[in-house]
Amino acid sequence: MLDTLGIARLEDLFAHLPPEVLSSRPLAIDPGKSEYEIVDYFRARGDENANGYASFLGAGAYAHYRPVLVDTVVSRGEFLTSYTPYQAEIAQGTLTSIFEFQTMICQLTGMDAANASMYDGSSAAPEAAMMAARITGRHRALISRTAHPEYREVLTTYARHQGMKVEEFGYDQDAGSIDMADLEKKLDDRTAAVIVQSPNFFGIVEDVEQAAELAHRRGALLVVMFTEAVALGVLEPPRGADIVAGELQSFAHPPSYGGPYAGILATRDKFIRQLPGRLVGETKDSRGNRAFCLTLSTREQHIRREKATSNICTNQALIALMATVFMTVYGKEGLRELAVQNLSKAHYLAGQAPLRFSGPFFNEFVVSTNGRTPDEINEVLLRKKIIGGLPLARYYPELKNAMLVCCTEMNRREHMDQVAGAFR
Amino acid sequence: MLDTLGIARLEDLFAHLPPEVLSSRPLAIDPGKSEYEIVDYFRARGDENANGYASFLGAGAYAHYRPVLVDTVVSRGEFLTSYTPYQAEIAQGTLTSIFEFQTMICQLTGMDAANASMYDGSSAAPEAAMMAARITGRHRALISRTAHPEYREVLTTYARHQGMKVEEFGYDQDAGSIDMADLEKKLDDRTAAVIVQSPNFFGIVEDVEQAAELAHRRGALLVVMFTEAVALGVLEPPRGADIVAGELQSFAHPPSYGGPYAGILATRDKFIRQLPGRLVGETKDSRGNRAFCLTLSTREQHIRREKATSNICTNQALIALMATVFMTVYGKEGLRELAVQNLSKAHYLAGQAPLRFSGPFFNEFVVSTNGRTPDEINEVLLRKKIIGGLPLARYYPELKNAMLVCCTEMNRREHMDQVAGAFR
Amino acid sequence: MIRKTRQHITQNEPLLFERSSPGKKGYQLPPLDVPEIDPAAVLGAGKTRSAIEDFPEVSEVEAIRHFTRLSTWNYAIDLGLYPLGSCTMKYNPRVNELVARTEGLAWAHPYQPESLAQGAMAIIAELERALAEITGMDAVTLQPSAGAHGELTGILLIRALLESRGNPRKRILIPDSAHGTNPATAAIAGYAVENIKSNDRGMTDVEALERVLDDDVAALMITNPNTVGVFEENITRITQLMHSKGALVYMDGANMNALVGISRPGEFGIDVMHLNLHKTFSTPHGGGGPGSGAVAVKKHLEPFLPSPRLQRADGQWTWNYDVPETIGRVRAFYGNFGVLVRALAYIMAHGGDGLRRATMDALLNANYIRKLIEPHYEIAYQAPSMHECVFSDDRQAKHGVRTGDIAKRLIDYGFHPYTVSFPLIVHGALMIEPTETEGKGELDLFADALISIAKEIEEKPEFVLKAPYLTRTGRVDEVTAARRPILRWRPSPPAKAAD
Amino acid sequence: MIRKTRQHITQNEPLLFERSSPGKKGYQLPPLDVPEIDPAAVLGAGKTRSAIEDFPEVSEVEAIRHFTRLSTWNYAIDLGLYPLGSCTMKYNPRVNELVARTEGLAWAHPYQPESLAQGAMAIIAELERALAEITGMDAVTLQPSAGAHGELTGILLIRALLESRGNPRKRILIPDSAHGTNPATAAIAGYAVENIKSNDRGMTDVEALERVLDDDVAALMITNPNTVGVFEENITRITQLMHSKGALVYMDGANMNALVGISRPGEFGIDVMHLNLHKTFSTPHGGGGPGSGAVAVKKHLEPFLPSPRLQRADGQWTWNYDVPETIGRVRAFYGNFGVLVRALAYIMAHGGDGLRRATMDALLNANYIRKLIEPHYEIAYQAPSMHECVFSDDRQAKHGVRTGDIAKRLIDYGFHPYTVSFPLIVHGALMIEPTETEGKGELDLFADALISIAKEIEEKPEFVLKAPYLTRTGRVDEVTAARRPILRWRPSPPAKAAD
Numbered sequence A, B: 001m002l003d004t005l006g007i008a009r010l011e012d013l014f015a016h017l018p019p020e021v022l023s024s025r026p027l028a029i030d031p032g033k034s035e036y037e038i039v040d041y042f043r044a045r046g047d048e049n050a051n052g053y054a055s056f057l058g059a060g061a062y063a064h065y066r067p068v069l070v071d072t073v074v075s076r077g078e079f080l081t082s083y084t085p086y087q088a089e090i091a092q093g094t095l096t097s098i099f100e101f102q103t104m105i106c107q108l109t110g111m112d113a114a115n116a117s118m119y120d121g122s123s124a125a126p127e128a129a130m131m132a133a134r135i136t137g138r139h140r141a142l143i144s145r146t147a148h149p150e151y152r153e154v155l156t157t158y159a160r161h162q163g164m165k166v167e168e169f170g171y172d173q174d175a176g177s178i179d180m181a182d183l184e185k186k187l188d189d190r191t192a193a194v195i196v197q198s199p200n201f202f203g204i205v206e207d208v209e210q211a212a213e214l215a216h217r218r219g220a221l222l223v224v225m226f227t228e229a230v231a232l233g234v235l236e237p238p239r240g241a242d243i244v245a246g247e248l249q250s251f252a253h254p255p256s257y258g259g260p261y262a263g264i265l266a267t268r269d270k271f272i273r274q275l276p277g278r279l280v281g282e283t284k285d286s287r288g289n290r291a292f293c294l295t296l297s298t299r300e301q302h303i304r305r306e307k308a309t310s311n312i313c314t315n316q317a318l319i320a321l322m323a324t325v326f327m328t329v330y331g332k333e334g335l336r337e338l339a340v341q342n343l344s345k346a347h348y349l350a351g352q353a354p355l356r357f358s359g360p361f362f363n364e365f366v367v368s369t370n371g372r373t374p375d376e377i378n379e380v381l382l383r384k385k386i387i388g389g390l391p392l393a394r395y396y397p398e399l400k401n402a403m404l405v406c407c408t409e410m411n412r413r414e415h416m417d418q419v420a421g422a423f424r
Numbered sequence C, D: 001m002i003r004k005t006r007q008h009i010t011q012n013e014p015l016l017f018e019r020s021s022p023g024k025k026g027y028q029l030p031p032l033d034v035p036e037i038d039p040a041a042v043l044g045a046g047k048t049r050s051a052i053e054d055f056p057e058v059s060e061v062e063a064i065r066h067f068t069r070l071s072t073w074n075y076a077i078d079l080g081l082y083p084l085g086s087c088t089m090k091y092n093p094r095v096n097e098l099v100a101r102t103e104g105l106a107w108a109h110p111y112q113p114e115s116l117a118q119g120a121m122a123i124i125a126e127l128e129r130a131l132a133e134i135t136g137m138d139a140v141t142l143q144p145s146a147g148a149h150g151e152l153t154g155i156l157l158i159r160a161l162l163e164s165r166g167n168p169r170k171r172i173l174i175p176d177s178a179h180g181t182n183p184a185t186a187a188i189a190g191y192a193v194e195n196i197k198s199n200d201r202g203m204t205d206v207e208a209l210e211r212v213l214d215d216d217v218a219a220l221m222i223t224n225p226n227t228v229g230v231f232e233e234n235i236t237r238i239t240q241l242m243h244s245k246g247a248l249v250y251m252d253g254a255n256m257n258a259l260v261g262i263s264r265p266g267e268f269g270i271d272v273m274h275l276n277l278h279k280t281f282s283t284p285h286g287g288g289g290p291g292s293g294a295v296a297v298k299k300h301l302e303p304f305l306p307s308p309r310l311q312r313a314d315g316q317w318t319w320n321y322d323v324p325e326t327i328g329r330v331r332a333f334y335g336n337f338g339v340l341v342r343a344l345a346y347i348m349a350h351g352g353d354g355l356r357r358a359t360m361d362a363l364l365n366a367n368y369i370r371k372l373i374e375p376h377y378e379i380a381y382q383a384p385s386m387h388e389c390v391f392s393d394d395r396q397a398k399h400g401v402r403t404g405d406i407a408k409r410l411i412d413y414g415f416h417p418y419t420v421s422f423p424l425i426v427h428g429a430l431m432i433e434p435t436e437t438e439g440k441g442e443l444d445l446f447a448d449a450l451i452s453i454a455k456e457i458e459e460k461p462e463f464v465l466k467a468p469y470l471t472r473t474g475r476v477d478e479v480t481a482a483r484r485p486i487l488r489w490r491p492s493p494p495a496k497a498a499d
């Protein structure tokens, strides 16, 4: 090949670069390692993390059993090593599965259309707010303090420079759910979006319909977020919402120290041209057969550039495919049974714990640690190889004697009983 | 479907069975378990086995690194969930890979033809002996005491009722290799096969050519066995052999508590019609393209029944495919480098140990435990999470103060130094 | 009308040896942490090779593409119905692949100290127990590597028992419907084979059996349900008959998937039988194997089982090598452990009720197919079908189209063909075993395909003779392959172009 | 002549919803070990749903077949060259998939105590270090989820710095060759976008830049090598120019695979840049993602990086949430950790020398392709190519055949097409990036294919216009899809037949 190019050495390939841009020294990176050593290195790192602990952490990242089929499917090179399905004729596999994904997300959320994924739940939130701003022409967002604190931070980061004011409204100190009066008070005619999360950060199921009514009364859109997708197995879909923004990590991706997860955005028919992200649509091929392709791309950055609905390009397709397989394996009955198991486990443990809030909850709940600090309780549990709840002080100074506890189908009764013991 | 069949209950499907054959009671087997519980159960069992131990065991089952590509390939449903490639038009993937396997086995062993696999090395041995008997019309087999003791037992089991006499010949007490004089003495004109293993059970490389000469002089065939396929990376192929029977576990299958492994049988052109097992051959399809198919099936039980070359039907195809991928990944250079690493590691440790034999060895060697029993030494090592060598007393009463030690590329110098320490 | 398939583009790929180019590599080894040894120096120059001639040299990406491309030329259960009669191509749950790779199991060395192998031994013990329960037998060995290997083990057990009684006897009776491994096995075990013909219901002809039964008969090898998918109704009488002459009954349990949870061979007089764990208990067939041929026996045969035997002592599992009457080993180590893990996982997933249910579904599917196809193809025997149904090509042969041709045409319709030309007693057999894991949709499409082909045969038989049309490889010339066998690639002719 | 492909049979498969039938299930949950709770009882009847309407119900085997069949309709790197320009579709080593699934990593919860997350944090630290070394920058954040997300982070950093200096300024300059994410990002960050046109060598026109550069300009977003695969020769002058006006330079590092080991952006004046870890460091693209858009900065931007920041204290890794000048979070938790694991594994496998070698191979492959094709297609710019080469369809357009049509015809030849119609400054662009993991064989076949198509276009252009011919799906009608969007399945029309 060098001969074909008429050069003598590989280095000649960049001989045209100005000398001052060439690296001053070789890379200080160890010589290449064998597969065996690499596997060893990461095992050693994995062993430095918690191993063999029972965990009661949730708060936006959930430990759910991953059906084996998930990795079976996503390990197929045809899914794993393909890219965005630009060339529909040789990407019908990906396109069809995304179309199914979009449909299932609609079925779960009660929406008309869903995109092919966002980065994660936290970035879906500002995308929803920006979308609401485009639709309403308004530039103010109200977000509930019961929404995930890190999601709220992300919204603030995104909104700051777009002339979008973000304000928070409070929660009912007893119920742990939205303070509707506060929301009503803060709502005004410049409000583009009211953003709530349900189940909220405390695990409590919000009254979405009431929030919708309040928002719509002032011409604002309601954005409903969720972090625990399993809840959709039993919860009535947020029909009052205009946009649903959520996180699908629960559907087959392990917590993986925080990522990659997959966000979704779903909305009503009338708003689809304001949806960011990739969309797959149904059409026909030249022989009249049903076919799928990427569509409405005039919303996207590669066509619309600075006027695009979002700058998102690469999304979380493989994680969305995992979720698709997960939803398929559990199916109609299974997703409900899974949700009921989560609910039942959480209520079993909660029944033995001093609860901070009285609102109805799904699989997370806030426990008052009373005399002790959350850390004190967690220390005791760690000695039993149990990771307890999340201390809330960092996010809610007013809840410094409280921890957020999560139970999924993977938590065993024996561990729950030990945790209950520690609360006493 | 019941309607189509005109029945009311599934039980009607076997209503025609005589009542006395129906089960007297339901199966006493626990109710079906979920994936999650099954994974848990097997993990718990795995945790009851050695975990995190360094091991110096070989003796027919070797720990070699498994390139990740191996499982990537064999996990593809197209390979994993297909069967014997009877229908060539939709099995060219399997057929082509077997043809490649046959070729690589020939290249490694210096033979002209190899079958698509036998159950394992131990059952390949009697198949080779039976094959030699068919070819020579003789009914006596001589096997070296340096061959794997369990392989010898299997040969005895198989041979007993076929009018085949199996006799053993001894080894040189110093060198640890075949006692050629004993072999020569025992050889006679009724001997169908002389069976040797190289590297032998003690790890020592036998003088195959001399054994061949002795055997051929009396009109017997030479069968050369191997248990450690990695040795083929540096050893001159046993060109004097008439049949090569070996075990490929080293090529990408973990020790897996003894199975499934994959045996091979390879031979010279003139003997192919006496080879047992499946064979793939090259041919053309109706459009003139190169194609592969199962061939020479008139040797096999499904055609020839009691006159078949063997009763084998299901073989070890997937393990053979693993070996094929392994051989491909390492390739020409890699297999040699791998062998050199094994050789070097073994010689490093052996250099610090009191060796029982003086013969040239590959990656196994016999250590004299001198004053102590092998078990005493192993106890010390086990406390350091090291599994030492195999005590030989069970197989060779005369070697009760000796253990067989194996080093592969996976053994680290630090552990070898600890083992060397224990020998002192 | 073909509704199930369309043609799509697939990649060509040469043989590895043609793809190879000098110096390419797909591996990297860790640096050697000890001094490197020159093989010639320690082994002697004459004993080492300089290179493995013509061995492939490819990069990692070339390797993965090679095998991925090859794989796309295969049909598999994961793609659709695979109704190979007698082979029980049921769905292989993927969790079984995962558990077989559990670190502590996959990397367990067969000789590691028993105290460090209790988990593996417990699995073996648990599976032995479950199989004894399922078969109604008293003891189980998991050593044999596949069905035929189990047969050999079983016949050697019979021989050992008879020998211990003074006379191993000379003949083994085998119904003419039996699988080829049965006679082949009997021969290896040193017995003469005597075929027993089947009656017009596809069952063993009891009179014919009685006629040849004498004191020289060591055993009957019977398959039940037999290979025409029919339950041997006289099995109790047959076993009594054999026993009355001091002979034993071996059951080929390859079709045990028709009986699990419904009927126990141990309760109808069987002395010894094998199970194809890879069939009944769903190990992926992997292009031809591996399998496992567990053998279950009644008490009187137990003393002869292959050594070592697993036993419990002092609260621990241990291998007992002291089995004085053993037939010896049939293989090294303890059996195809990885397959055993998968079989136990399968049994655990189903549970007792689930296993019975699977059996009934297998029966349902086979009978459903039979019902749909019977108007168009000649059923081999009127007797009720169990887990498979066998037709003959009699009607189609009149148009010059044989079972093998129908099979090829089925490929175009998107199915793996049934088993062709077996059992031998059925002229031009179509042996169809859908297994329990198929749903009605796939079965309906399959029946439609066969019916449609039956019509094609009436209308344009010559068209069917040239099938398949939709595959990347046309009908393969097996005759030439056998006439001048080319069993390996050789470098001689200048390398061919990519194909 | 098509040498690389043949047609083969593939399975049809309906949508999950069409495949579904009531009561089927593919899951089993462990028995509930606590009392079952009725959702309506604890959540309130109005808040619970009775069922998820029309949600699929299929068995496990139907599920695996569904997705397996679907997968066979896809092209992928594992099947062959995937020369999508700008997307860096290199081979994805499978060991990376294995290590990302390491138990202690995959199941690490982002909030587990730091003392129990040291392994995960060490990986992040190690990757930050390696990327700083590779880019020549001072600090790295791994929080952004993809390239575009990294751009946003980077521009927000610039804004924060400028704000801290008193004036965030108003405009961002972007060469007209830039990727669409650049202007889209600038807009989200609240800046006006000003395009800078490229000169006739495909590079940023320095004079044009100077003309518009004033005190309102916050930054230049430059891609280097740029999207026509050309190294910006005047990059040092450009960065000096920008700095001289108090403006910053953002580098879109999507093409960093052309520079790793050869040139460090930190050494030619870049203030902040992102890396597409999924491109340069080979994370499988998975049908569209996930990725990771690490951002590397010079010291002056470090104080503004997203919180939390990883730091070392008392011999332990710890997350520092006290970052007073931070721009805030750009996402929850710490980034796409699983992608980071893969990127680090890739870097470890290559080592410093290997990374440099990979870069040179990428350059070699792109230039080799360019050389072979140049006689037949119009190269967009004469300037030397780095890791990709961009042609225009000028010659072919004369016959009425456009880049999109050539792309479709390439499919028949067994390749995934190049990037079509990007960059926008090239009329009818063919943007070809072979990456370093391809061998000569595949490249030669690709060049042959393009040359053969060029001939076809001269001889029978209308034939090319209707390609592809060999795929199971003919040319897809994208216009209709957009005109009346159908974005989800609905049950209304009676279920369609299998297709």
Ligand SMILES: Cc1ncc(COP(=O)(O)O)c(C=O)c1O
Residues within 6 Å of the ligand: B312, B313, B314, C086, C087, C146, C147, C148, C149, C179, C181, C182, C223, C227, C252, C254, C255, C276, C291, C292, C293
């Ligand atoms: C009825 C019957 N018996 C025996 C066997 C042999 O079993 P295996 O292939 O496992 O050796 C088979 C397998 O095809 C069979 O169908």
Ligand SMILES: Cc1ncc(COP(=O)(O)O)c(C=O)c1O
Residues within 6 Å of the ligand: A312, A313, A314, D086, D087, D146, D147, D148, D149, D179, D181, D182, D223, D227, D252, D254, D255, D276, D291, D292, D293
């Ligand atoms: C030049 C360039 N910049 C930016 C991006 C955006 O990166 P991502 O897709 O990871 O968001 C891309 C990706 O296509 C690109 O090619």
